Amino acid sequence: MSGPNSSGIKRGTNPESTTTSTKNAPKKQRTDSGKPLMQRSITSYLVKKQPDSTEPITRVEPARRGSITSYFPVQQQKPATPENLPTLIKGGKPGTAEGGAERTRLLVKYQIPDFELHLSERSATFVDATGQPVVTLLTELRNRLEQTSPLLRQKIDQVLATVQKEQAANQQNPANEPSCTRTAQALRDLMTQTQVADLAGLLDLSTVKPMPEQNVEMKIEVPAHLRSNPVLRQRFRSEVERQWRNQQEAVNDLTLQNWLIRTDLFKHSQAGNVDWSDLGERPDYYVNRVNEFLINRLEAEGTASGSKDLGYKEALQNLKNARGKPGQIRKLLAGSVTSSLNQYYGGRSNTQTAWARAHAEDFDRLLEEHSGPGGMWEGLAVTTKNLQPLHNPDQVFGGNRDMPADPADMLTCVGLGIANEAIGAALGLAPKAGGLSTAVALRERMTQQFGPELWPLQKMNFRFNLKFADTDAYRRDAGSTRNRF
Numbered sequence: 001m002s003g004p005n006s007s008g009i010k011r012g013t014n015p016e017s018t019t020t021s022t023k024n025a026p027k028k029q030r031t032d033s034g035k036p037l038m039q040r041s042i043t044s045y046l047v048k049k050q051p052d053s054t055e056p057i058t059r060v061e062p063a064r065r066g067s068i069t070s071y072f073p074v075q076q077q078k079p080a081t082p083e084n085l086p087t088l089i090k091g092g093k094p095g096t097a098e099g100g101a102e103r104t105r106l107l108v109k110y111q112i113p114d115f116e117l118h119l120s121e122r123s124a125t126f127v128d129a130t131g132q133p134v135v136t137l138l139t140e141l142r143n144r145l146e147q148t149s150p151l152l153r154q155k156i157d158q159v160l161a162t163v164q165k166e167q168a169a170n171q172q173n174p175a176n177e178p179s180c181t182r183t184a185q186a187l188r189d190l191m192t193q194t195q196v197a198d199l200a201g202l203l204d205l206s207t208v209k210p211m212p213e214q215n216v217e218m219k220i221e222v223p224a225h226l227r228s229n230p231v232l233r234q235r236f237r238s239e240v241e242r243q244w245r246n247q248q249e250a251v252n253d254l255t256l257q258n259w260l261i262r263t264d265l266f267k268h269s270q271a272g273n274v275d276w277s278d279l280g281e282r283p284d285y286y287v288n289r290v291n292e293f294l295i296n297r298l299e300a301e302g303t304a305s306g307s308k309d310l311g312y313k314e315a316l317q318n319l320k321n322a323r324g325k326p327g328q329i330r331k332l333l334a335g336s337v338t339s340s341l342n343q344y345y346g347g348r349s350n351t352q353t354a355w356a357r358a359h360a361e362d363f364d365r366l367l368e369e370h371s372g373p374g375g376m377w378e379g380l381a382v383t384t385k386n387l388q389p390l391h392n393p394d395q396v397f398g399g400n401r402d403m404p405a406d407p408a409d410m411l412t413c414v415g416l417g418i419a420n421e422a423i424g425a426a427l428g429l430a431p432k433a434g435g436l437s438t439a440v441a442l443r444e445r446m447t448q449q450f451g452p453e454l455w456p457l458q459k460m461n462f463r464f465n466l467k468f469a470d471t472d473a474y475r476r477d478a479g480s481t482r483n484r485f
Contacts, residue, residue: 214442
């Protein structure tokens, strides 16, 4: 490999650092393993790493005071190469904080994520590049998260305790070189886990915002009897796209937490009952949210139907008795799989049948408007039996169990049954080629991409690319079980 200068990485600022080879390096002091302690800058060390290495760089102790002291590793998606590894600088000269008159000393500077840690000369406290005290920033963020993300608030508390402890130690020993090792590591871990690029971005965590766009390709089966008719095939395609636009818009209006709750409540086992296995893996705060969601849903369903069903009342009372007790909630829901109360807690609702009867006149009107010559359903809908109520989004994909009582636009809630069924199959059935259904695959993708502490703060942002297939793309045999959906 070429020498350190060939990498394009800046050298450390320490004039005592050297890039001489190991062969010519003085052997003054040895570690316990017998190898010489490194006396070069950390940037020189990074260049000597193999470009294809995926192992994190470990701490490098300095040979003498004043050199760069440490590199805090973070597992990265890309291989650890000199081109994408961060640079750390420690031991900077006193300066003036940007945007303020207080003199600060630069302790640590990172490029990935982008932040600087300074020490206030007046108060010996940690501040950012603008002079904002780190403790103040973290305290404000913690207070903002009081009601939104308990798990993230706990992480902030841990980081806050680390910063305060190391800060106090520096203040008690002003004659010593200030330590920032634990604070820098805690801040960098927090920023990496929460996918924040700089310190100022931490405060943005307290607001719900769209996640990075999630592009998804989904295959739609064209019904066999339409494949040889280009006109009907195109009308079918247009209807699927119309329905899917409404569904995508509805699901993107949910937070990731609400979307996971809804799909958790829909999941089915092979027996057709709700599968509650994921609740054992979910955090306690999330299980409590599931319980509150169920209580609110049952109360709304009961109010709408004027239910006097004893099973409904028992199910609702069980949920209220378990409030704030995640262990009891898990036991209640898992035990309901074999009980008659299962229908009240989760799974598919068939209330759309009663809803369709109640809106029979609207179905007749829409059929007349759109199935005649030039209509979007021409040749596809002959009677109202060809139409179906539409959940937005589909129940498989996180939709409400119940239909809206008085929708502003009836056409958003009614559509061709063959298009609705094709969408349901594309979301919930396993592909013939193997693999997971779209719904299961996306649940796994979301929970891997975002930790539970971010679920309440991330708004869904799916962008689907629909591909229409003239072949049977999905398994419908008994063994497929919709991948638990």
